[in-house]
Amino acid sequence: MSAVLETSIKPTLIELQHIHVRIDERDILKDVDFSIxxxxxxTLIGPNGAGKSTLIKVLLGIVKPNSGKVISNKPLKLAYVPQKFNPSHSLPLRVKDLLDLEKCNAQIKAEIIKDTGIAKLENSKVQQLSGGERQRVLLARALLRQPDLLVLDEPMQGLDIQSEAELYDYVRSLPERYGCSILMVSHDLQWVMQGTERVVCLNKHICCSGLPERVQQDPAYQALFGNQRVLYQHHHDHCAHGDTATTCQHDSRPHIHPEPEA
Ligand SMILES: Nc1ncnc2c1ncn2[C@@H]1O[C@H](COP(=O)(O)OP(=O)(O)OP(=O)(O)O)[C@@H](O)[C@H]1O
Structure with missing residues (x-):
């Protein structure tokens, strides 16, 4: 079955209808219709200032649109991994404390901690994590909510190439594993357009959407990004450690390996 057909028969989780956001006399989002x-x-793509973060904030209920509706058939649990997270230095918080804020079944919690590769970080202070470690911890915290919709705003930031590939595979496994939908914002077309079911191209309004290979042929997409941004054909072993491509023996499910120790 094609991805488009599969998507069309999946029930709608949340729908935005005719969303208009205007701030300081400027149109930020114009007549956006969007459903997940x-x-x-x-994957949500678009140039800087296109309104991607604003669209997310509308979905999360943080920004109230000037007009339009956000519709869902049931109360939804939403989780968000932000682009930036700067915990206050005056509030020392260990990773363990941050994760304990979310109530979650112990077995699922252990699985998420293992799969995001953060087991060794539990006693580290959140303020002292590296960029890549912080992204993993934020992803784990979001998953512990067991959300209906997981929103990831450029989650690859700070991750090394190996972890980025693993995170991408891991994220792709989450709908089947935990039953959630994923909305990912990314500028990294090579990675994110590969294998996602639907790409939505935003520039205040939705310029085009559909399968990645169709979207990249769309004149509206080419006007924004040019026609040289071809899909990256991505064939390699995501379960390799370090420089040597040794297949990971301990777990065949997608997961992210811990950062190497210094
Ligand atoms: N609270 C606000 N007050 C004034 N302008 C705002 C506010 N929030 C967003 N904007 C403006 O709305 C436009 C869209 O911003 P938004 O952050 O949604 O874009 P984006 O697509 O996420 O951009 P980027 O890719 O650079 O992160 C920008 O021009 C921004 O300056």
Whole structure:
């Protein structure tokens, strides 16, 4: 079955209808219609200032649109991994304390901690984590909420190439594993357009959307990004450690390996 057909028969999780956001006399979002289906993976792309973060904030209920509606058939649990997270230095917090804020079944919690590669960080202070470690911890915290929709705003930031590839595979496994839908914002077209079910291209309004290979042929997409940004054909072993491509023996499910120790 094609991805488009599969998407069309999945029930709608949340729908934005005719969303208009205007701030300081400027149109930030114009007549945006957008829906996310159950267990769907969508990538939101668009140039700087296109309104991607604003659209997310509308979905999360942080920004109230000037007009339009956000509709869902049931109360949804939403989780968000932000682009930036700067915990206050005056509030020393260990990773363990941050994770304990989310109530979650112990077995699922252990699985998430293992799969995001953060087991060794539990006693580290959140303020002292590296960029890549922080992204993993934020992803784990978001998953502990067991959300219906997981929103990731450029989650690859700070991750090394190996971890980035693993995170991408891991994220792709989440709808089947935990039943959530994924909305990912990314500028990294090579990675994110590969394998996501639907790409939505935003520039205040939705310019085009659909399968990645169709979107990149769309004149609206080419006007924004040019026609040289071809899909990256990505064939390699995501379960290799370090420089030597040794297949990971301990777990065949997608997961992210811990950062190497110094
Ligand atoms: N609270 C605000 N007050 C004034 N302007 C705002 C506010 N929030 C967003 N904007 C403006 O709205 C526009 C869209 O911003 P937004 O952060 O949604 O874009 P984006 O697509 O996420 O950009 P980027 O890719 O650079 O992160 C920008 O021009 C921004 O300056």
């Amino acid at each position: 289906h159950e267990k769907e993976i969508i």
